[in-house]
Amino acid sequence: MDNLIAYCGLDCSKCEAYIATINNDDVLRATVAKKWSELNNVEITKEMINCMGCKSDGVKTVFCSSLCPIRKCAIEKKIETCGDCDKLETCKEIKMIIDTNIDAYNRLKNK
Numbered sequence: 001m002d003n004l005i006a007y008c009g010l011d012c013s014k015c016e017a018y019i020a021t022i023n024n025d026d027v028l029r030a031t032v033a034k035k036w037s038e039l040n041n042v043e044i045t046k047e048m049i050n051c052m053g054c055k056s057d058g059v060k061t062v063f064c065s066s067l068c069p070i071r072k073c074a075i076e077k078k079i080e081t082c083g084d085c086d087k088l089e090t091c092k093e094i095k096m097i098i099d100t101n102i103d104a105y106n107r108l109k110n111k
Contacts, residue, residue: 006054007074007081008097009104017051017061069093083108 004012012018016035020028029046037044052058054071064071070082070093079085082094088108098105 003056004053005081005107006071007079008054008070008094009081009083009106009108010054010097010101011103011107012051012053012056015051015053017049018053021050021052021059070097081108 004018006012016028016032019025020032026046029049032049033044033046036049048062050059051061051064054060054064054068073093074080074082074085077085082088082091085091088094088098098108
């Protein structure tokens, strides 16, 4: 599966942090930082908005690199995506994503 498809099935190539990183776009970084700060009720600076994708080599956002429970679990289980896990349908960690993003769910089911 494409390295820009995250363990959870999300497409990293569509993530604003990834887009800002590959285009070295500080205006987009600032916009994303403001939006994510408001969504998460935590201060995120534009300097924190650098990511080459969940499974790709290179820089990742703090959340993706060390806080994402889905990424941690998949790495521990040594699976390519959550679609390889027999607990996909019952996992509480991925539930929010597959319940709200049909494309991510379909990527996991149809890999």
